[in-house]
Each structure stands twice: as structure tokens, then as C-alpha cells.
Amino acid sequence: MAEQDTDETENVRLPDWFDEIRPGGEMRGFFDRRLRHSLVFVERPVKRLLISFDNLSNVNDESIARVPWAYKFARDINISHLGVMAHVADWYRDEDLIQYFEKLTSEGFFEGYDRVIFAGVSMGGFAAVSFASLVPGAHVVSINPQSTLDIDLVPWETRYANGRRQDWTLPYSDASKLTRSLGRVNIFYDPYFELDKKHVERFTGKNVRIFNCRYSNHKTAVFLRKIGALKPIMRSAIFDEITENDFYKLYRARRDLPWFRGAVAQYFVDSDRNEIAERFAVAFRKRLRQNARQAANSAPDEEKIEETREQDGLQIDQVEDPVVEKEDIDEVSEALADASEQVKSEPKKRIIPNFSEELVKSPRLLGERGGSRLALVTTMKNEGPFMLEWVAYHRAIGFTDFLIYTNDCDDGTDKIAMRLEELGLAVHRDNRFKKGASPQRVALRRALREEIYQSSDWIMCSDCDEFVNVRAGDGTMPELLDAVGEADAISLCWKLFGCGDQVTYQDRFVHEHFTWSAPEDFRSKYRALGLKTLFRPSKVIRKFGVHRPKFFNDYPREFVWKDAGGQLMPESYFVQGWTAHKDFSHKHARLHHYAVRSVDSFLVKRDRGRTNHIDRDQGVSYWADMNLNTAKDDALVSNADRTRVEFDSILEDKELSRLHKEACKWHQTKVETLKSNSEWAGFFDLLQAINRPGEEPVSHDQLQQKLAAE
Numbered sequence: 001m002a003e004q005d006t007d008e009t010e011n012v013r014l015p016d017w018f019d020e021i022r023p024g025g026e027m028r029g030f031f032d033r034r035l036r037h038s039l040v041f042v043e044r045p046v047k048r049l050l051i052s053f054d055n056l057s058n059v060n061d062e063s064i065a066r067v068p069w070a071y072k073f074a075r076d077i078n079i080s081h082l083g084v085m086a087h088v089a090d091w092y093r094d095e096d097l098i099q100y101f102e103k104l105t106s107e108g109f110f111e112g113y114d115r116v117i118f119a120g121v122s123m124g125g126f127a128a129v130s131f132a133s134l135v136p137g138a139h140v141v142s143i144n145p146q147s148t149l150d151i152d153l154v155p156w157e158t159r160y161a162n163g164r165r166q167d168w169t170l171p172y173s174d175a176s177k178l179t180r181s182l183g184r185v186n187i188f189y190d191p192y193f194e195l196d197k198k199h200v201e202r203f204t205g206k207n208v209r210i211f212n213c214r215y216s217n218h219k220t221a222v223f224l225r226k227i228g229a230l231k232p233i234m235r236s237a238i239f240d241e242i243t244e245n246d247f248y249k250l251y252r253a254r255r256d257l258p259w260f261r262g263a264v265a266q267y268f269v270d271s272d273r274n275e276i277a278e279r280f281a282v283a284f285r286k287r288l289r290q291n292a293r294q295a296a297n298s299a300p301d302e303e304k305i306e307e308t309r310e311q312d313g314l315q316i317d318q319v320e321d322p323v324v325e326k327e328d329i330d331e332v333s334e335a336l337a338d339a340s341e342q343v344k345s346e347p348k349k350r351i352i353p354n355f356s357e358e359l360v361k362s363p364r365l366l367g368e369r370g371g372s373r374l375a376l377v378t379t380m381k382n383e384g385p386f387m388l389e390w391v392a393y394h395r396a397i398g399f400t401d402f403l404i405y406t407n408d409c410d411d412g413t414d415k416i417a418m419r420l421e422e423l424g425l426a427v428h429r430d431n432r433f434k435k436g437a438s439p440q441r442v443a444l445r446r447a448l449r450e451e452i453y454q455s456s457d458w459i460m461c462s463d464c465d466e467f468v469n470v471r472a473g474d475g476t477m478p479e480l481l482d483a484v485g486e487a488d489a490i491s492l493c494w495k496l497f498g499c500g501d502q503v504t505y506q507d508r509f510v511h512e513h514f515t516w517s518a519p520e521d522f523r524s525k526y527r528a529l530g531l532k533t534l535f536r537p538s539k540v541i542r543k544f545g546v547h548r549p550k551f552f553n554d555y556p557r558e559f560v561w562k563d564a565g566g567q568l569m570p571e572s573y574f575v576q577g578w579t580a581h582k583d584f585s586h587k588h589a590r591l592h593h594y595a596v597r598s599v600d601s602f603l604v605k606r607d608r609g610r611t612n613h614i615d616r617d618q619g620v621s622y623w624a625d626m627n628l629n630t631a632k633d634d635a636l637v638s639n640a641d642r643t644r645v646e647f648d649s650i651l652e653d654k655e656l657s658r659l660h661k662e663a664c665k666w667h668q669t670k671v672e673t674l675k676s677n678s679e680w681a682g683f684f685d686l687l688q689a690i691n692r693p694g695e696e697p698v699s700h701d702q703l704q705q706k707l708a709a710e
Contacts, residue, residue: 015065016075017042017083036094038085040068048079048238049113051131053124054086056160057451060401060427061085070119073234080113084127088422091149092127093166093173101131110135115183117141117238121221123163126175129185129203133178140185141237143221144193147176147202156198159430162418176202184209186237188224190216211247215254215264219449227253374477374534375401375456377447377544379431379440382608383464384411384663386597388656389509390464391426392646393639397470398477403452405431405443411666416659423653427452444544453537453544460534461546465594467511468492469635472588480564483588489535489549489561491569492591493580495520496528498629500693505600505671507664509647512640514594516629516693520586525697527625529579532591535561547578564589592636595626599687600671602627606683607674620686629693 017040021029029042052070068083075081086092110116117139118132125145132138148154150168157164172178176199179185185208189196196218200210216223224230229250236242376399380387391402404426406414417428427450433442444461447453458481462468473479484490500516522528533548535541540559543550551559551574561569565585596602602623651657674680691697 015040015067017067017071020075032100034096034100036086036088036090037092037097038087039082039100040071040085041080041082042075043080044075044078046077046079047112047114049082049110049116050074050079050238051082051084051116051118051128053084053092053118053120053127053131055121055124056086056089059086059089060421060424061451062424069121069124070234073231077235077238079238086123087424089123089160089162090166091123091146091160091163092130093168093170095167095170098171101134105134110138115139115238119234119237120145122146122218123160125187129175129182130172130178132182132185133172136181137183139183139237140179141188141234142175142185143188143224144196144218145175145187145189145199147199148174150174154199154202157195159195161414161430162422176204179203179205179208182207184237184241186211186233186242188213188220188233190214190218190220193218209244211242211244213251222449223254227251227256229253373401373455373457374399375403375452375459376462377403377405377444377452377459378462378464379405379407379443380413380417380464381407381409381439382411382413382604382667384409384413384416384660385505385507385667386510387413387416387464388650388660389511389643389647390467391420392650393467393511393643394462395425396639396642396646397468397475401452401456402426403429403447403450405429405439405446407431407433407439411663411670412659413663416656416663419653419656419659423656425650440546444546448544456537458534458536459544460532461544462532462591465510465597466494466532467592467594467636469495469590469592470588471586471590471635475639480589484562484564484566486560487562487566488538488559489533489569490564490589491531491533491548491561491580491584492564492589493584493586494528494530494532494593495586495590495633496522496525496626496628497592497594497596497633498627498691498693499596499598499602500629502597503599503688505598505668509640509643510594510597511592511636511643514597515632515634515637517592517631517633518628518697519631520633522628522630523582525625525628526579528628530593531578531580533561545578548573592633593626596623599684600675601667602687603674603680603684604667604670607670620683620690623687624690624698627687627691628697629691630696 017029017031019025020027020042021031027042027044029040031041032039050070052068052074054069058066058069066085068081068085071081071083084092084097104110116132116135116137118128118135119141120126120128121143122145125142126147126149128140128142129145132140146154146157146160146163148168149157149160149163149166150173151157151164153174185203185205187200187203187208188211189200191197191200191212192214193216203210213220213223221230224233227250229247232250233242233247236246376394378390383390387404394402402420402425404417404420406417406428407430409415414428414430417426420426421428429443429446429450431439431443431446433439440461453459458477468477470476470480472483480490481487495517497514497517500514502514506513518528531547533545535549538559540551540553540556541549542552555571555574559574561573563569563580563584565587567583567585570581596605606619651660675684
């Protein structure tokens with residue numbers, strides 16, 4: 001038994017820094033795990049010390065192999081490194097951490113080095129300046145920093161709700177006032193990104209150097225890395241001083257970055273110069289095609305191509321919460337958002353030459369993943385009464401990660417999501433979008449750049465009213481993956497559930513108490529054939545679609561796509577299709593879709609609007625299509641017990657329990673308010689007469705005739 005345990009331990013991938021400072025390692029150092037942060041120090045021969053602070057995207061990384069930001073970079077140039085890894089999104093407003101750094105200073109930890117450099121991005125960029133003030137003469141590299149989140153000082157800062165709630169009365173809370181005793185303070189940001197600009201304008205002093213990274217949005221670090229400028233910038237800060245001339249020579253490489261095309265074009269669109277935006281985009285693509293032909297003629301060897309795929313030691317997969325999405329580099333219609341109708345109407349096709357794939361951060365290649373990290377991405381608005389059940393259910397069957405986008409919530413859905421993030425149970429994003437855009441599609445574009453997408457073994461878009469029913473084995477996701485066999489994508493078909501005889505809203509488990517549904521093989525309404533697809537992120541996928549991934553090539557031969565019975569999907573689905581074909585198998589799984597819930601709750605849903613097609617009313621026709629009550633299906637009732645265990649565990653947090661109760665109360669009050677209106681009351685009565693339990697669903701023609709007769 002002991003021998004077996006040893007073998008299992010040897011198979012665990014330990015962090016790289018452990019190998020350096022472990023007994024028998026070549027370097028000295030330490031690891032200090034504290035309540036809200038961990039610190040890793042590795043002492044190396046070169047007498048330069050880099051102190052780095054993780055950014056917001058790293059907070060939920062609980063992997064054993066986690067390393068601090070810039071660890072590989074520091075190791076490669078052989079300098080000492082103190083990396084601070086954040087476990088919570090607290091903007092390092094932690095009295096314990098502050099006292100820790102004050103103690104290091106008083107003990108002379110930072111003395112004896114030729115140069116000490118503090119560095120970080122966004123949240124980490126703020127910390128870099130703030131904590132550097134403890135070390136007179138220290139240098140700083142701060143990318144997209146916030147100067148503070150103290151609402152009294154920056155009332156215009158609307159991002160980072162959790163950060164604004166931290167204790168900003170603690171010392172070192174206004175970074176803009178802490179630069180006087182420092183050496184060079186190098187700040188990199190996009191002057192066209194308004195909120196970042198306001199923060200940077202608060203930094204003054206002769207030692208402050210501002211480098212304008214135009215069109216990089218709030219993802220300047222990612223932008224710099226993609227054009228190969230981040231490592232040279234860091235080297236200069238550590239060993240020399242980067243000049244404006246040197247920087248802008250490096251920054252010229254942006255001309256070959258497709259992201260740059262989208263950002264510049266968007267700038268013209270925002271200025272109502274759509275024609276210039278389109279001309280710029282066309283010229284950019286033309287130049288890339290010319291470069292591609294030249295590259296093809298030079299025939300680079302495979303070794304050089306592989307080198308471009310390697311991590312550079314300064315990887316930042318995601319910087320938190322972009323307000324405007326400008327980096328969809330695959331389609332002009334996506335990159336330019338709501339630009340000219342001519343651009344929007346272009347046929348959807350791959351317009352970036354093959355060579356440019358190397359400029360885009362891709363997930364790991366196919367065949368290199370296991371099944372331990374399964375993620376759900378969702379968009380929510382006023383789903384507060386139901387969202388904790390949904391999270392608990394899917395945790396109980398094996399999902400490990402949840403990326404929750406919220407927008408314009410009135411019932412506290414966003415607050416619940418924020419609290420889930422604070423507890424490490426989910427990642428929350430405030431999903432801002434332009435008027436008329438689809439919240440869900442915007443969120444999925446943004447999800448491509450999230451750490452969850454980059455690192456998940458499997459991922460799927462799922463709504464709060466959708467529950468995965470695994471029919472294989474013990475009903476958990478590992479059993480589904482085993483049953484389906486080798487696959488890179490697995491599509492699950494909806495099974496529509498109606499309200500049954502439940503008219504009034506009750507705070508009860510949806511998956512346990514709604515058991516009337518469509519028959520197993522029902523195909524009379526096209527909505528009943530809808531698919532959602534669980535897939536492994538890979539380099540062949542260009543877009544995260546609502547129902548399925550979309551691909552660069554019409555048929556990527558290496559990608560294995562199956563249905564829920566383990567059968568291969570027809571090749572035509574690689575091009576288009578979101579509904580189940582006639583021979584689709586549900587043997588191992590089905591996606592239970594509780595689109596209407598009770599009649600009461602449907603009123604709130606209709607009042608809320610939809611997450612995808614916001615211009616379509618959820619009225620009588622939608623109810624008639626989705627409220628199907630011709631067969632009984634209690635397959636998920638047996639899952640209620642294990643869901644309850646997870647649910648009760650989540651509600652042990654008093655704040656979440658309070659927020660859940662408030663959401664339920666808001667929902668009930670909203671129902672009563674709507675029904676007090678005579679028009680809504682009539683709609684409420686009409687719904688109860690359509691598709692009662694045991695009745696065959698009414699057709700659209702029948703429904704229209706019935707309404708006309710009344």
C-alpha cells in the first residue's frame with residue numbers, strides 16, 4: 001500500500017520552483033503559505049531581485065504546479081525572485097501581507113542587491129508601486145495599474161466591485177502618492193482606454209515614465225507578449241533603463257498583430273468613420289497575405305516554428321474584465337462589433353492566413369488532456385433563486401469550474417456570483433456590451449481569453465435552466481467521458497421540461513420538482529432538437545459558439561466529435577448545425593432544459609428578456625414550444641440528495657445564505673407586482689391553459705386560431 005502511495009505521489013507534477021529549493025536543490029529559498037497569499041522566494045547568483053505580484057486572473061488557480069508571475073523569466077536570466085501569489089481578489093489590501101513586507105524591510109531582506117525591481121499587471125501593477133515604496137530606490141514595471149480603488153479618491157472607477165469593498169484605510173493604499181522615493185517607475189498602458197488613463201494621470205514625478213501602448217485596451221501585457229516586447233522591456237528594467245526610442249522600436253511589431261487591426265478599426269468605428277475602419281482592415285489583411293506568401297517561400301523549418309509556440313516565462317493568459325472587446329481576430333464582423341452593414345454581411349470565413357495562428361495564444365494541442373478539469377460558462381440575469389442549485393448540482397456530478405457572466409441584475413445574481421468568486425467556487429465577470437448586442441455571444445467571445453478556457457480539459461456553454469443528465473454509470477461526468485470513449489467534443493440534446501401542474505413559485509430544487517417533459521424521441525418542435533456541446537479547447541477552434549464550437553477549417557481531421565451515444569457526428573456539422581439529426585443518440589447523456597419552470601417564474605423570465613436573441617419576445621409562442629408536459633421523467637430526482645449535500649455546504653457561508661434568501665424574496669415580490677397589472681394577469685391566466693399535463697402540445701396554427709377566437 002505504501003509503495004502504491006509513493007508511485008502516485010511521483011506522478012504529481014510539482015511546481016518548478018520546488019525543484020530549485022527542495023532538499024538537494026541547487027538554490028536557496030522558501031515558500032510561505034499565508035491565509036490570503038503565498039510567497040515563493042528563490043535566491044539565484046545574479047545580484048538583481050525581482051518582486052512580482054499576480055494579477056486577478058491567477059486568483060482561482062489552485063493547481064499544485066502553480067508558479068508566480070514572471071517566475072520562468074526570472075529563472076532564465078538567473079536573478080533572485082520573490083513571487084507573491086494571490087488567493088483572493090483583495091488588491092493586496094491585507095494587513096498581514098503589509099506587515100510581512102514591513103518585516104522583510106526591517107530585517108534587511110532587500111539589501112545587498114544591485115537593483116530591486118517590483119512588477120505586476122493591473123491588480124499586481126497597483127501592488128508593485130505600493131509595496132515598492134517600502135524599498136527606497138527600487139524600480140517598478142507596472143502595466144495597466146490602478147492607482148487605488150478607494151471610492152473617495154476615484155469615484156469614477158466602476159470596475160472591480162470586490163476590490164472596491166476592501167479596506168482602503170490600510171497603509172500604502174494610494175499608489176500615486178508613493179513614487180517619490182523610488183527609482184524609475186515605468187508604467188505601460190493604453191491612453192485610449194479611459195479608466196486606465198484616469199488612473200495613470202494620477203501618477204506624477206520626474207521618476208515616472210509613461211509608455212503609451214495604443215490600442216492594447218486593458219490587455220497591454222498580453223499585447224506586449226504577443227509582439228515579443230514584454231521580455232525585452234523587463235530585461236531593460238532589470239539591467240538598464242528602457243528609453244522611449246527603444247520602446248517604440250519594439251512596439252512597431254504591433255503592425256503584424258491581427259489584434260491591432262481590430263483595435264484600430266474599432267477606434268475608427270467609435271469615431272463614426274466606418275469607411276476608414278473597413279479600408280484599414282482590408283489593407284491590413286492584404287499586407288498579412290503578402291507576408292504569408294513571403295514566409296511560405298522562405299520555408300521555415302519545424303524547429304523554428306515550434307520555438308514560437310513555447311512559453312516565454314511571462315505568460316498572462318487573461319487580464320481582468322475588459323470593458324470593450326477588441327481582440328476577436330478571426331472575423332471582421334466580430335472584430336468591428338456593430339460596424340458597417342457591409343462588413344457584417346460578409347460571409348463567415350477564415351480570413352487570417354495560416355502563419356498568424358502562431359501569434360494567437362492557443363490551448364494545448366489535442367491529445368494532451370485528461371478529464372479532471374471540467375468547466376461551465378454561463379450568462380445570467382436575475383437568476384438568483386436558481387443559480388446556487390445549478391452550481392451545486394453540477395459540482396455534485398463532477399464539474400470543477402464555473403465562469404459566470406452577469407449583466408444588469410436586479411435580484412442580486414451578480415452579488416451571488418461575486419461571493420462565489422470570493423469563496424473560490426466560481427469566476428465572475430461583469431458582462432458589459434453595446435446596445436443591441438447579444439449578451440451571451442459577447443460573453444463567449446470574451447471567455448476565449450479566460451484562464452478557465454485555456455486550462456480546462458472540457459468546457460461547455462450552459463444556461464442556468466439546463467442540467468446535464470448523465471445516464472452512464474453512477475451519473476457523473478467521468479462516467480460519461482468513459483462511456484463515450486475517445487472524443488474531443490460531445491453534443492447533448494435538449495429534453496424540454498414544462499411546468500407540469502406547478503403554477504406558483506416555490507424555493508425548491510428545479511431538477512427535483514419539475515418532472516413533466518417531452519417524450520424521449522419528440523421531434524415535432526425544432527426547439528426540442530437543440531444541442532449543447534462539451535468540448536476540449538484546442539488550436540483548431542476559432543470560436544466558442546452557444547451550441548457548439550466553430551472551427552478554422554471546414555473539417556479538422558484530427559478533431560473527434562461524437563453525440564451522447566458515442567456515435568460520430570456527421571461531417572456537415574463542422575460547418576453548421578445546432579440541432580440533433582434524426583439518428584442522434586441519447587444513450588449516455590441528455591441535457592434537461594427547464595426553460596419555463598413555474599408559471600410565476602415564467603412571468604419574471606419574460607419581463608427579464610433573453611440572453612441570446614434579445615430582440616425576440618418570450619411570449620405565448622415560446623411558452624407553447626417550451627412548456628411540454630406529455631410524459632413523466634424523474635431521472636434527476638435521484639440526484640437531489642447529492643445536490644443537497646453540495647447546496648447545504650455552499651449555504652454554510654452566511655453571506656451567500658443571505659443573498660440567496662434576498663433573491664428569492666425579490667423574485668416573489670416581482671411575481672406579485674407583475675400579476676397586479678391587468679395585462680400581465682391576463683397573460684398569466686392564458687399560460688395555464690396551454691399544454692396542460694398529459695396534453696399533446698399545441699401547434700402554432702392551433703394557438704393562433706385559439707387566440708383569434710378568444
